[in-house]
Amino acid sequence: MQNNCARLVESLTAAPVAVVIALVCSFAHADEAPVPVTAVQTVALTRGPISRPVHAYGVVAASASNVTTIDLPYIARIVQMRVQAGQSVVRGAPLFVVQADPAAVVAAAQARSAAQLADDDLARTQSLFDKSLATQSQLAAARKAALDARQALAAQNQLGVGNGKTTVVAPHDGVVTQVSAGQGDQVQAGAAVLQLSAGTRAGDAQPNVTLGVEPSDIASIHRGDGVTVSGLSTALQSAHIAGRVVMVGAAVDSQTQLVSVGANVPTGQSAFIPGTRVKADIDTQSGVHWIVPRSAVLHDAQGDYVFQTSSDGMAHRENVKIVVENGGHYGVDGPLDAARKLVVVGNYELHDGAPVRVENAKQGPAQ
Template sequence: MKARLLLMLAIVMSLPLAASAATAADEPSVLVKTEPLRKQTVSETLTVYGTVMPATGAAENVSLPRPVQVARLLVSPGQVVKRGEPLLELSTDATATAAYRQAESAETFAQGELKRMEDLAVQQLATHSQVAAARKALQDAQSALAAQQKLGSGLANQTVKAPFDALVVAISVQQGDRIQPGTTVMQLARAGALRALLGVEPEDAGRVRVGMPIRLASVFSSGETVNATVSQVFGAINPQTRLVDVAARLAGSTKGLLPGMQVRGFIDLGGQENWVVSRSAVLQDGRGAYLYQVSDGHAKRVAVTVGVESGGIVAVSGNLDGHLKVVVLGNYELKDGMVVREQAR
């Protein structure tokens, strides 16, 4: 009888323990993958768009000091030329040729007049002042002829050559055109001397500084990038683009970039050390961004503020525990406090 009572007492005492074990076994759990929370410096990159153009001071206009006619164009826009390479052939306009001939005739006449006055002076038939006037007239005629020669008016035809290694940026005339003195015929840019003019959103302009590195690439290509440096940040909004202009000086090889080409730029804004997690760790709902850390086998929801994202990782800040792992897979099934089972590595 006593033994039976002891047995019943043992059974009754074990019931709560069994119920507790059953409850723990029945509690839902989620299989998840985790990774350690770590700190890392994440660089922020600002993407901008713009156009390549000749560097300031690198472009030079080709013009002539006398009226001419374009006989032949020997280059085309976008062509690269070497120093001394022919650019175009010109013929001097008839009016310029006539002016040169008149200057020649005046100089010949003045020489004859001076000789005649000197002969008369020897015979005492001309005064010293008359001889001096004749000599002054000759000097004036010689100066006028020299000016015409400097203008090239005495040349029936002329071949204009490149003054330096250059890129033909633009040609503003056509074959057969008559050109007035000082009119720009074409524009050359020194080879390799290029810059990019980029547009930055007004709210980002304050973060861009002179000297910051930029990587440039054609918008139509995902290939090689060209290194450049911010050379100027403009202080007003461009009324055409509604953006703030930023000029970048190309350093070294331009790798196929040409004036007029549309480019995409990546400005390195620098970075600072932050907590970083895989992008998949961060979730979003009506309460904002959050992630789960694992504490004593249970999911712990932590609200976070998302920062810079780069290369599949994202900077986060919040009430994070650096000693707890972060759930990166399976987190969509979790709720705060839920039991988790970590995948074996």
């Protein structure tokens, strides 16, 4: 068209007309200028679980459901203490040796002799009854006396007094969390001698990790939210154990100004023993969404949106809704296409239908 315009201008003798035609031709040529192409960078679109982590700090404690209090049903003196607080023990391991109070030993001996006497009397009465030398009521009384004596002996045997000296063993594997009596102490019946904590198991309903959470975050935390615990010490920083929130506090602690959250974390035989200081990430607002980098999401009067590229080399705007934020990513909902790439760099210069040239830093220009 430019050559045609030139020939037309040269053929005209009137200068003003030539100038006008030249201007018209220049404008027509300007309309044919190529549309600018925007260089962008893209990433693949993914969909999956995402949540907003709430950071907290706390301490490992013994779950109430897994703590066994070891006591004695009779008055006794601690002859020998075989364990100390913090020690791991296996089932059947000796915990301490006790000497029963003399009165308890006498009561146990009397129960044994009374049971033996009642059994002998019942056998004698039965023999007399068989010879018609004892009445039915006498036999019934002997039977009742023998039954009462055996029940009294069974009660004494349940106390475990025996001959007076007894070794108390661990009823299960665990850790001695507290020792309340020492060697030589006399303990009363029912008084705690020590506490034995078993390893917490997955699915337990009682908390064994207590965390402090900022009051502003507590509304987003619910029972059942996932928790990942790691240690504060250098040795435990790389150790991670997953658990669940089982208790959410409803009041602010007056000293810490934090709200307590209880988590159940199956520590088992790990290094996370009771008293270990820990940090934790609580997964809140968990759900399955499109996971996109923060740089991909733009905002205008119509709301949040992203750009996706298509096979025709164009950028297409898609409106989205931000549901959750996790570090450098958003979890969004919207009519996105997993087959199309997501624009993360250069999107500020785009509009719907704008031509683009993909120049990913690692891959070079897209083919």
